[in-house]
Amino acid sequence: MMRYENENLSSIHISKTDIRVLMETHSNITLISASSVKSIGYDSTSPKPPIKMKTVVIYCRVKGIIPFGESMFPKHIGGFQVDVRESVVSFAAGHEGLRMGDRIEPTGDKSFGTLGGFINIDDNRLGFITCAHVVCPSSENPSSILDYIYNTKPSVSILKENGRQKEIGIALQGVFNLHETSNTSIDAALVELTEKDKFPETGHFSEKNLTQESLQQAGFEDHDSLFFCDGKTAFVSEFTRDKVLKVGATTGITRGELHYMHPEASIDQKEGFVSEREFRLSGQIEIRPLGCEYFIKKGDSGSFVFLVEDGSPPMLKCVGMAVAFTSHKTCLMTPISNILKSLNLSASQLTKFKYEYKKDRHLQIITLMFQDFEKRMMESMKTTMDNGLASVKNDLSSIENNLTKAKDDLKSDISTVSKNLAEVKDDLSSLKNRMTRIEKKT
Known part of the structure; x- marks a missing residue:
């Protein structure tokens, strides 16, 4: 794409706020820049030359994949169309080591x-x-x-x-x-x-x-x-x-x-x-x-x-x-x-x-994204399960308290009934004695 670039891009201004929001909300972004051309035909099997158009370029690790929990890239930024391309940014430090065939x-x-x-x-x-x-x-x-x-x-x-x-x-x-x-x-x-x-x-x-x-x-x-x-x-x-x-x-x-x-x-x-x-x-x-x-x-x-x-x-x-x-x-x-x-x-x-191997990078990046997706899903499921378990635990604790209270109430009721039964028994015994005395007098 760089061979098509031939214009000064000083007229394209991107606010730091927009950049900060994009970087914070999209983990796939590697660089936000500008271009004098816009790529076309990403889904086409035959490559096409870009068209002349000043654009804001969002570079990402791999196109066509939206990480879990994130949204699509914006279509426009600062009044300019957005062109999404693939690229990674790396440090240039290193040394020229020996190679086989030297x-x-x-x-x-x-x-x-x-x-x-x-x-x-x-x-x-x-x-x-x-x-x-x-x-x-x-x-x-x-x-x-x-x-x-x-x-x-x-x-x-x-x-x-x-x-x-x-x-x-x-x-x-x-x-x-x-x-x-x-x-x-x-x-x-x-x-x-x-x-x-x-x-x-x-x-x-x-x-x-x-x-x-x-x-x-x-x-x-x-x-x-x-x-x-x-x-x-x-x-x-x-x-x-x-x-x-x-x-x-x-x-x-x-x-x-x-x-x-x-x-x-x-x-x-x-x-x-x-x-x-x-x-x-x-x-x-x-x-x-x-x-x-x-x-x-x-x-x-x-x-x-x-x-x-x-x-x-x-x-x-x-x-x-x-x-x-x-x-x-x-x-x-x-x-x-x-x-x-x-x-x-x-x-x-x-x-x-x-x-x-560069052709494996897409697969590796997609694999990493799915691993990240799986990790987030597991964390979400764990959080949901933890919250559910905590709720169940609270419910069980409440039921246990209610059962304990019911047990105490039942014990109290049984004690009261037992006491009343003893009193009834005493009354019946007293009544029996009276009846016995009356029979003897007659």
């Missing part, structure tokens, strides 16, 4: 890779997983990567907007067993976050290489609908038919599908690590691109790969981490279960985030 670099080096996913190291420490070769300088001999991580605990940085690095963490441990062919090859590192102002706030992904078009091609309406918040994982087998995706520092979001289970690969020393030694990748999963040229490119190493389950929005389950790519444009992915096990971690340690 570009990370070895401090002091220009090589880079991708932040895979966040992990709870313990109750007090947070970190993330990426490839071991990502946290080491490009000049480091691959054969000494493990020693380098163990001995130096290399720092990892992000690249700030001014082109300078900012250190965010240190690599605590790494696994790099690309010379073993009997087991699943692992190229992974655990990095502890040391800068609290960079701790992640949400389970959303880096927006730097995401476009609306790429999101929609991947089946997501917008960036808000792409998140990994519950820390769930899944296994991939030759029977898996669901699509996968990753968000990398170079190529952003790309989709793929299972191509082949457990391929054997040898790292091309000319294109990969410059070394006299051959490195092998075993026990990987090969992913072919879907709707894109490459699934990953250089700089995407470390990206977590997710299984995409149908839903609104689609739900993600982590299945692995992208490690290498081929010249025929496929990706080699290490299963997440093997990576976690090699780092002495469990799937339950994958960081979980609270999330609120």
